[in-house]
Amino acid sequence: MTMEFAYYPGCASCATGLAYDMSTRYIARTIGLKLRVIPDWNCCGASAAHLVNRDLSLALPARSLALSEKRLPGLDVVASCAACFGRLKTTRHFARESNENRAHLESLIDREYRAEANVFSLLQIIAENDDIKEAIQARMTKVLSGLKIACYYGCMLVRPTEVVEFDDEENPQSMDDILRLVGAEPVDWAFKSYCCGASLQVTEPSAGKTMVEKILHNAQINGAEAIATACPLCQLNVDMRQKEVNWLTGSSYDLPVYYFTELIALCLGATPKEIGLDKHYNPAVTCASSKLKDPRVAAAEAAAEAEAAAAAAKPKPRPKPKTEDTTSAAAAEPQPEVVTTTEPVAATPVAAEPQPEVDVAAEPVAVTPVAAEPQPEVVTTTEPVAAEPQPANDDKVVAP
Amino acid sequence: MDTIDLSASRAKNRQAIEAVAKEARVDLKDCYQCGKCSAGCPVSHAMDLMPRELIRLMQLNSWEEVLEAKTPWLCASCVTCVTRCPQDVDLPSLMEEVRRASKAAGKRPIKEPDIFDDLFIKGIYQNGRSNELYLMMKYNLTSGHPMQDALNAPHLLLKGMVGFKVHKVKDREDVRRIIDKCLGGEGS
Numbered sequence: 363m364t365m366e367f368a369y370y371p372g373c374a375s376c377a378t379g380l381a382y383d384m385s386t387r388y389i390a391r392t393i394g395l396k397l398r399v400i401p402d403w404n405c406c407g408a409s410a411a412h413l414v415n416r417d418l419s420l421a422l423p424a425r426s427l428a429l430s431e432k433r434l435p436g437l438d439v440v441a442s443c444a445a446c447f448g449r450l451k452t453t454r455h456f457a458r459e460s461n462e463n464r465a466h467l468e469s470l471i472d473r474e475y476r477a478e479a480n481v482f483s484l485l486q487i488i489a490e491n492d493d494i495k496e497a498i499q500a501r502m503t504k505v506l507s508g509l510k511i512a513c514y515y516g517c518m519l520v521r522p523t524e525v526v527e528f529d530d531e532e533n534p535q536s537m538d539d540i541l542r543l544v545g546a547e548p549v550d551w552a553f554k555s556y557c558c559g560a561s562l563q564v565t566e567p568s569a570g571k572t573m574v575e576k577i578l579h580n581a582q583i584n585g586a587e588a589i590a591t592a593c594p595l596c597q598l599n600v601d602m603r604q605k606e607v608n609w610l611t612g613s614s615y616d617l618p619v620y621y622f623t624e625l626i627a628l629c630l631g632a633t634p635k636e637i638g639l640d641k642h643y644n645p646a647v648t649c650a651s652s653k654l655k656d657p658r659v660a661a662a663e664a665a666a667e668a669e670a671a672a673a674a675a676k677p678k679p680r681p682k683p684k685t686e687d688t689t690s691a692a693a694a695e696p697q698p699e700v701v702t703t704t705e706p707v708a709a710t711p712v713a714a715e716p717q718p719e720v721d722v723a724a725e726p727v728a729v730t731p732v733a734a735e736p737q738p739e740v741v742t743t744t745e746p747v748a749a750e751p752q753p754a755n756d757d758k759v760v761a762p
Numbered sequence: 763m764d765t766i767d768l769s770a771s772r773a774k775n776r777q778a779i780e781a782v783a784k785e786a787r788v789d790l791k792d793c794y795q796c797g798k799c800s801a802g803c804p805v806s807h808a809m810d811l812m813p814r815e816l817i818r819l820m821q822l823n824s825w826e827e828v829l830e831a832k833t834p835w836l837c838a839s840c841v842t843c844v845t846r847c848p849q850d851v852d853l854p855s856l857m858e859e860v861r862r863a864s865k866a867a868g869k870r871p872i873k874e875p876d877i878f879d880d881l882f883i884k885g886i887y888q889n890g891r892s893n894e895l896y897l898m899m900k901y902n903l904t905s906g907h908p909m910q911d912a913l914n915a916p917h918l919l920l921k922g923m924v925g926f927k928v929h930k931v932k933d934r935e936d937v938r939r940i941i942d943k944c945l946g947g948e949g950s
Contacts, residue, residue, distance in 0.1 A: 373892040377923055417944040418940075422941075
């Protein structure tokens with residue numbers, strides 16, 4: 363599968379979405395994903411264009427797509443911003459509905475536009491392109507050990523299905539799967555694709571804040587430590603408005619809001635500053651950084667945890683009542699010698715050592731860590747991983 | 763008691779309503795008022811008419827109330843409604859067309875979204891791309907909310923997330939021509 367795309371950065375990429383762009387480019391550089399910026403791309407029109415004029419909402423993206431076709435022939439287009447992706451894909455979809463539509467667009471932009479190159483979101487190409495996923499896994503130096511994350515998709519990545527042709531409208535899973543690959547623990551929650559309000563946060567702040575509050579609330583009650591997004595406006599809204607929500611409602615939400623690309627980049631070895639992690643409103647550096655671990659350490663810890671959990675789950679053996687056979691318990695210790703005669707004392711009969719009736723969980727069992735859980739196929743370095751006893755389900759463990 | 767000639771006024775409305783529905787590619791008869799759109803709408807808490815009610819009023823030829831409603835101006839185009847609609851009624855498109863009709867009829871129950879979107883297009887007209895700092899500054903000055911997000915602005919500036927430097931498209935004339943063509947020469 364291809365590792366080269368035409369890249370549509372979008373207006374937010376050099377502004378409020380700066381961290382998204384920085385982390386995206388870091389990933390691309392590190393794994394050899396070629397993102398070729400469309401020369402002289404223009405604004406896609408976002409939500410403003412389609413609210414003002416339908417033709418405008420299609421013509422603005424069409425210009426960029428036509429330029430891409432001409433100057434970057436044969437390359438599919440990828441947009442990181444969800445809104446840009448939605449607008450570009452809608453335009454392509456419209457153009458492909460009929461020749462009249464396509465001709466209409468061409469007349470508006472005064473350029474040829476064949477609508478052949480496909481349009482993807484950044485989340486989509488990472489989720490669906492096995493080469494990209496493998497390249498990320500090959501170059502991961504850290505994992506996000508057990509970061510409980512609520513994957514927040516927003517509207518435009520997954521709706522409407524017939525246009526975006528990606529994931530699920532109500533319960534998408536692609537970001538969850540990607541973040542699971544880097545060691546995080548996505549939580550199941552109900553507001554995955556609930557609207558963040560977009561520009562309503564500016565035009566109708568009171569309405570907008572209610573929407574952000576619902577997202578934060580549901581993420582929190584489902585155990586999330588942080589939220590991951592794939593859209594600059596979603597990120598800005600849930601991040602920047604969090605404090606305002608706290609002021610207004612007396613709540614105390616404290617959920618860092620990451621771009622999913624920031625989390626991947628951290629696992630690829632990026633420093634927070636390199637990927638704009640220090641630019642968030644709600645401090646985001648500590649939460650993710652504290653979860654970063656060497657994959658082998660993380661695997662060992664996870665295995666030890668699993669071992670302890672399995673042991674704790676074992677039914678405790680019933681303790682024997684003390685009034686019963688005392689010799690078996692006493693026999694464990696040497697009997698005190700009672701000298702009554704000058705005859706040599708017979709060796710105290712030592713009963714066969716009784717089966718230890720100790721609760722297994724009480725004593726720590728020191729065993730070599732066994733990968734009891736299916737571990738992600740992480741290859742960290744080229745040196746062979748220390749040999750571990752293969753568990754029964756070793757089909758899940760990748761041979762070094 | 764006054765008499766109101768419902769039939770005549772409703773007949774007049776019918777034409778306007780049908781025209782708007784046609785632009786949106788919606789057949790109003792498709793909606794059987796199940797309410798899933800309104801239940802799923804994330805902005806419904808702020809709306810005066812529920813999405814379901816809006817389409818009901820259009821079915822009943824009640825145009826004035828629809829044109830004066832805040833609902834189409836609050837619609838965030840999140841597409842949740844049509845995702846859940848069992849009849850695939852393209853409510854987001856209908857909301858857009860009603861909003862445009864409302865503006866054309868000189869009604870603007872909420873001015874902020876209108877101001878914002880117009881400024882957005884003006885920004886693109888000027889530079890080919892949107893500059894968030896200038897957009898926000900202009901919006902604050904023209905919307906009557908001069909101090910909005912004033913507390914958030916320093917962070918954006920200090921972190922280099924918004925700046926005074928404007929990223930421009932080289933062939934700005936090309937973009938302007940497209941905007942003029944689509945908006946019928948209104949442009950900036």
